[in-house]
Amino acid sequence: EKQPCMPTHPQKPLIIKTGVQFTTKVRLLVKLPEVDYQLKVKTTFDKDLPPGRVRQFFILTNNTKVMDIEDYSNGCLSVEFRHLQLKEKKYINGTKGNEGLLSVTEELHSLSFEACFTVQGLTIDLETCSLPLVVISNVSQLPGGWVSVMWYNLLTDEPRNLAFFGNPPRATWSQLSEVLSWQFSTFAGKGLNKEQLSMLGGKLLGQHASCSDYQVSWSKLSKENIPGKPFSFWMWLDSILELIKKHLLPVWNENYIMGFVSKEMERTLLKDKEPGTFLLRFSESHLGGITFTWVEHGDNGEVKFNSVEPYTKNRLSALPFADIIRDYKVISEGVVPENPLKFLYPDIPKDEAFGRLYNIQPSKVHPYITSTLIPISQLRSNTTTTPSSCQSPEPPMTPREFDMLSEHLCFDINSMSSPYSE
Amino acid sequence: EKQPCMPTHPQKPLIIKTGVQFTTKVRLLVKLPEVDYQLKVKTTFDKDLPPGRVRQFFILTNNTKVMDIEDYSNGCLSVEFRHLQLKEKKYINGTKGNEGLLSVTEELHSLSFEACFTVQGLTIDLETCSLPLVVISNVSQLPGGWVSVMWYNLLTDEPRNLAFFGNPPRATWSQLSEVLSWQFSTFAGKGLNKEQLSMLGGKLLGQHASCSDYQVSWSKLSKENIPGKPFSFWMWLDSILELIKKHLLPVWNENYIMGFVSKEMERTLLKDKEPGTFLLRFSESHLGGITFTWVEHGDNGEVKFNSVEPYTKNRLSALPFADIIRDYKVISEGVVPENPLKFLYPDIPKDEAFGRLYNIQPSKVHPYITSTLIPISQLRSNTTTTPSSCQSPEPPMTPREFDMLSEHLCFDINSMSSPYSE
DNA sequence: ACAGTTTCCCGTAAATGC
């Protein structure tokens, strides 16, 4: 009879951060004649949650609303609550929420709606409640909260099983891979293809990757760390989603980021290609990083692969990724710097692919020379020893010796008079 | 008899932001025998401020404290209030604080302390209050608040003249310049020298600059915009202070930033120096920017000056300033890029001056090639027309034409099958 | 000591008020 709408966290419904406003809406689906009636609705958080096992929250702000006839429009009666805000209940007795079994992002909460409907002296009480909600206190918990919502929706149709994560079911790889791809299509505009999912499957399942019926546990997805890494599979994948959303959207949507490729596959793909052929993939060793790998031929004809140190959000916010690809240069001393990136795999000339994604440098009319940052890799030339540049004493000195030298030089400077001295 | 200490905003006492915790302390200076007594202190904000003219605030949190004998230590009796928080009083009647005459950062407020001292049935009441305080609601108002505190302290000894900015007195340039220099020595570690102050004086006073008795008005310092600029003198100067604090501290403290030089002076200083001699100065056209100007000799022997587009906090947080100086390159097509910066004015070889301020690039052991950003200025070579690089069609095309071309190329790409298509 | 969690608060963006 009533259909509760969900509170909305920007892009991530069902996750509420304490102290941050959210909105919710209830719709009365019954069709009514426009006579004399009144509807009063009250929202309560964690209404009949058994205390002790998990944290409990309440709505700080006003949570009751009376609806008049004016609110009746476009065929259905609805009440919207705005500016709601959650705060944790503090326990008088020593009992503490969150008894250690579940992490906070596995705790499920709910929002209840109690309505009191009055028509001509007759009163009808109605009650309903929301799907399970996750409550967090910092955005850093958002990925953990979101994967909980994902797992819940994937594996149960129950509208309100708050104990779900007490013993969470497993998912088949075919179920999981679909929902992972859906994450990318929803948040980044373009889902994952078969090759990308197969690499992810291999990473998560090891040798069982090919078997789409293989069961993945909740723990494997989001709680255990990837062997040798300090983060879980989901944390890693979500960091990539965030990177795409903030810094790589156009490049991702043009399908120019292969992204998920194993290193073996990468070499297989590149080894027979033109020198200067490159592909883009995400870092497996660090959260939220993207790198490019290109192939070149050594002096004696052997195939060489190079990958640049991954770019993370800090770097990318100083310089957009397409511009990095355009401007990337390898510098060896005394040689004209060269951009080794020529063809996006398999054989698309770089500027054809990225041309329209480049930022046109706004050339100002100012008395200033414009300046950009460009990404370079400096190679210590392993050709013949070129005489070192006169500008700076390139250390064959140790850093220690260098510091001492600098100190002495500075002493001399300080004893000079200059327009800088006070 | 009592000495109130000030609430502490980090680095900027006397300025309190609403909703942000502050601390205050009162000391009872009288020496007492350790007998049976009790001291109760209450703090009140805006205690007897006449309502209507300015905003009024109150202390949200608990504001009373009882002191026991234990608190008596190191010879004086003191009460410290922590976690105090301010909120604006909302007026029941239509009267609104801040009636337009003063800006919020010119409104002065105060914190009152009422103490009730009980010894053996005898009660003594005491009262005192703080120096004037400025209340802000956003850190963006901090510079405005701080210059008010500065002006107040500079020009009056009255402990509590809340109407000070109703008709603020003028300061002589000699008074003002001293306090400006003091700002730099306090917040950036090194004050301003005569030459720097003289440029500032010229900027603020025009032709009266040489006269240290010349009077500067409050408005001229912090309310009127600099002619042709959308910011006041103080806003400009404070943006530079912030830039130094966050990004230029070591360079500033080595006295390597001349900073405040007029363009005429800059040319006079550089024109007879070795080519490649450069100096560092702050941008006058934009808030919080630093640039370098270097001198070089043209083909036919004439002296040329170049200044790079100023670096602002965004750029500097991607790349420290010393590294910018080390790595800066001017690139002309097909030519080995060169760093035009050779000698810090007057004649200090660049690496002698900045050597120990460079960030040592941590060369990782990874399978990755390390990569940095380097600042470059690309010169459209005005020598003979070199054949354009094969990599990208350097526009003699208009951007419009270029976009169209790119679009067509992309259409072709999309109709290909590639490992990127889903 | 430590990890999971919350609080704090700057700084940007958006909303609000006049």
Next chain:
DNA sequence: TGCATTTACGGGAAACTG
């Protein structure tokens, strides 16, 4: 409408708390 001021809240870091 534009400007001054406040509110909102993401994100990094510090503080808390078993």
